Amino acid sequence: MELTSPVRPILITGAGKRIGLALARHFLAQQHPIIISYRTRYPAIAELEQAGAICLFGDFSTNAGIEQFALQVKEHCNGLRAVLHNASAWLSESTEVSPADTLALMLQIHVNTPYLLNHYFEPLLRGHGHASSDIIHFTDYVVERGSDKHIAYAASKAALDNMTRSFARKLAPEVKVNAIAPAMIMFNEHDDAQYRKEALNKSLMKVAPGEQEIIGLVDYLLNSQYVTGRTHSVDGGRPLR
Numbered sequence: 001m002e003l004t005s006p007v008r009p010i011l012i013t014g015a016g017k018r019i020g021l022a023l024a025r026h027f028l029a030q031q032h033p034i035i036i037s038y039r040t041r042y043p044a045i046a047e048l049e050q051a052g053a054i055c056l057f058g059d060f061s062t063n064a065g066i067e068q069f070a071l072q073v074k075e076h077c078n079g080l081r082a083v084l085h086n087a088s089a090w091l092s093e094s095t096e097v098s099p100a101d102t103l104a105l106m107l108q109i110h111v112n113t114p115y116l117l118n119h120y121f122e123p124l125l126r127g128h129g130h131a132s133s134d135i136i137h138f139t140d141y142v143v144e145r146g147s148d149k150h151i152a153y154a155a156s157k158a159a160l161d162n163m164t165r166s167f168a169r170k171l172a173p174e175v176k177v178n179a180i181a182p183a184m185i186m187f188n189e190h191d192d193a194q195y196r197k198e199a200l201n202k203s204l205m206k207v208a209p210g211e212q213e214i215i216g217l218v219d220y221l222l223n224s225q226y227v228t229g230r231t232h233s234v235d236g237g238r239p240l241r
């Protein structure tokens with residue numbers, strides 16, 4: 001993509017699989033330029049490259065890795081339409097990883113990464129007019145109720161939720177900043193039948209809706225001229241169970 005492309009790309013982190021990949025395919029289908037980060041080079045990365053996406057390696061486990069990715073992005077564009085902070089790891093407390101390391105890993109991907117990338121990309125998001133750019137933080141339903149098995153994960157997502165309001169105040173009115181707080185959207189391959197049954201029973205709607213539910217909300221937020229600083233739940237009525 002030419003640096004002078006009139007259409008600013010949408011940046012999606014962690015877009016090699018699942019929700020991030022579905023978002024990447026969605027915007028490519030709309031002929032909107034995208035830049036994605038990947039850590040593992042899944043087969044889908046080649047598909048995205050062939051479809052015209054700029055796919056950049058990004059390992060956010062260190063601050064140096066975050067900076068390296070940000071500098072690569074700046075070499076490929078002189079403006080951004082949106083930054084979708086999708087990259088995440090759903091770590092539970094376990095005997096294999098110490099509590100200190102679990103907390104550090106969760107804070108690194110869910111706090112350090114969006115915090116630093118928002119600062120690196122501010123100049124690329126600003127300067128394009130009123131409500132012309134967006135940041136979307138992907139948080140989680142557990143921000144509002146906690147989790148006894150994913151304590152560090154929930155705490156890090158709660159920090160990300162708070163940063164939504166801070167960055168909304170800092171960057172308005174040029175840049176809107178919102179959070180999407182999903183509950184069960186899609187299972188992981190290793191989820192067994194019993195887990196799936198129990199997980200579906202936790203919401204009123206009793207389904208795992210899939211990526212399209214998130215895509216529709218992202219499109220709504222990108223098209224809004226007014227909505228900012230808010231967390232948008234996608235939880236099937238789970239709080240009401």
Ligand SMILES: NC(=O)C1=CN([C@@H]2O[C@H](COP(=O)(O)OP(=O)(O)OC[C@H]3O[C@@H](n4cnc5c(N)ncnc54)[C@H](OP(=O)(O)O)[C@@H]3O)[C@@H](O)[C@H]2O)C=CC1
Binds near residue numbers: 058090
């Ligand atoms: N799926 C669901 O039902 C729910 C999802 N969410 C949130 O929605 C978002 C998307 O969910 P989902 O698609 O399931 O996400 P995944 O768990 O599939 O992870 C998304 C991507 O994040 C990347 N990633 C993880 N750690 C790092 C890192 N240190 N550096 C760079 N990339 C990294 C992974 O790369 P790699 O594969 O190479 O490790 C992966 O491709 C997440 O923020 C998640 O927390 C919230 C609630 C429910």
Ligand SMILES: Nc1nc2c(c(=O)[nH]1)N=C([C@H](O)[C@@H](O)CO)CN2
Binds near residue numbers: 182188199
């Ligand atoms: N990074 C991820 N975060 C989360 C995932 C996931 O697969 N990757 N999955 C969930 C669950 O679906 C949970 O919402 C079920 O109650 C949460 N976060």
